[in-house]
Amino acid sequence: MPMTFFLPVSTYPDPTPTAGLLRAVDMAASLGGEVTALVHEVDIEEVRSAFAHMLIDVSAMIAAAEARSHAAAAELTAELEHLARRFRIPLTVRRARTRPDAAAALVASEARTFDCSLLMPARASDDQAAVAEAVLFQSGGPAWVFPDGEATAHLESAAVAWDGGRAAARAVRDAMPMLETVGHVTILCATDDKTIGPTSVGHLQDQLRHHGIDAEARLFTRAEQPVGAALQQAAIESGAGLMVMGAYGHSRVREFILGGATRGVLDDRRLPVFMSH
Structure with missing residues (x-):
């Protein structure tokens, strides 16, 4: 059975970048899947303030914003x-407001x-970043995160960001069907970021070898x-067209705090990254 991919599309205030859509559909087609897109339109609540309406035409501004969102939804x-049609992949489009x-x-x-x-998510869009983080940490499943500009992207070689932790292990398990299709895998370990057990990398290589994957380790x-x-620079230097990594975060009293690597990758994506929490 083909994999099912979920693709959320934003229309307001910043539309989802079309370069990202291209990479997403290309990846889904390359992995033999089918896509369901959820195109989200904005519904802005009317401001109930007579004073505000005296200063500006709030209703007209709301109508204009909703019209832009609707037009972007049609274009996307x-x-x-x-x-x-180009990639010959099944597509279902849903609308939500x-x-x-x-x-x-x-x-x-x-x-x-x-x-x-x-x-x-578009760069510098807090709304789209919030959606991406919600999917990563609340959907219960993995996600591909794509750059919205020029970037390396291919399935010939993959890099695995490994620190021996739970999130990294979950990401490798979730990515295994994809890793079995690539030609070469490099395990990346940043030795000055976290302490990694001396046998951890070897055990990961054994796990990958069990699935027919020979992986070399690169410590940097x-x-x-x-x-x-x-991590992304090391992945690109190793010839990888994508990277697998765990998405790490923890909650405090009233906010959700992302781990340093997770935040850094989401804010500055240089190649497609498969993430799992």
Whole structure:
């Protein structure tokens, strides 16, 4: 049976980048899957303030914003249908309309009944970042996170970011069907980021070998670089067209804090990254 991929599409305030859509549909087709896209339109609540209406035409501003969202939804749907025909992949498009602050919870909930999600949040878009984080940490499944600009992308070689932790182990397990299809795998360990047990890498190589995957290990130091940037740079230098890594975060009283590598990769994506929590 083909894999089922869930692709959330934003229309407001920043539309999902079309370059990311291209990479997402290409990846889903390469892995023999089918895509269901959820195109989210914004529903802005009317401001109930006579004073505000005296200063500006709030109703007109809301109507204009919703019209832009609706137009973007039509354009992005047309682009998705074009890409589906180009890559000959089954596509289903759903529409949803909610308040902006309800989008992340809605998308995370919808993602729970698919094998994997496809994410491409626009740079500097807090709304799309919130949706991506909700899918990663609340959907219960893995996700591909794609760059929204030029980047390396191919299935010939993959890198695995490994620190011996739970999230990294979960990511490797979830990515195993994909890793079995690539020609070469490199295990990346940043030795100056976290202490990695001396047998941990060898055990991972044994696990991969059990699935017919010969993997070489590359140990490196990140020096002054943020760990997310250093891992991606090491992956690219190894010839990888994608990277597998665990998504790490922990909650505090009223906020969710991402781990350094997770935050760094989400903020500055240089190649497609398969992430799992």
